Amino acid sequence: MDELGILPLKRVELSLSKFNEVAIPHHLDLMRQHRANIIKYEERGEYGRVRAEQTNARRVSAQLRSLLSELEALRRRVRPEDLPKFDASTQRSRDLTLRAIMDYLGTVFK
Template sequence: MQEDGKLPLKRVELSLTKFNDVAIPHHLDLLRQHKANILKYEELGQYARVRSEQTHARRVASQLRSLLGELEALRRGVRPPDRARFDALTQGSRERTLAAIMDYLGVIERSCIALVDSSRPSTHPRPLRTDRSQCALDGLRGHRARHSAAAGGPAGDIDPGARGGLGRMERAAE
């Protein structure tokens, strides 16, 4: 019987099977395909396609996180004595999903660094950054500069060094 609105594991096994055998493997395969495409297009220098694949991969990663959330909600609805068995049945899927998301984040980080480096003029190379937040800031600065220049206005408070030229510190050292 149900206790406190909790279900026995037998009642949720069909949902678990669908998670483990259909939904999660499907999304993991999509994420693998997007990762392969990101690497391929990056190697070919097709950065517009890289960005497109990153967008699609980000959506798939978000869907995988949602699936993990649904799995956790389903776990909360299972009777406490059945939770150990529930965890055993879902552990492999959860580990594969988290590993795939972490791997994807590593690819995105390397891809972002490559995009930033490729957009810099070769006359003033700057050191490679491995900090994700700085990589995102560089992309944002470039976005602001492009839109401000397209509108005919000044680039705003953007440091010229952020657009690939010499920064204040580098100019002072000369």
């Protein structure tokens, strides 16, 4: 590591693995569950439960946005020559996260 705090990709691979294999999938699963519950409770007319699920989904959405911010902060510390590999290894997680947030927003604002 040089004096600027720039890291080789090898040094951040464990963090990337945790993002891609644990943190993001866990939160995406929570988001899917909340979205399904929102739809189910709306169909049943249980609006109190809908509001509770929306609150929980907003929290998960905020956590996903926070994870994306952390991922971007980590990206800024990676050597420029390693950025294409970094981006390639995180693209799927970023796409899935953004899609889940957009799907939730589509459910809320339909």
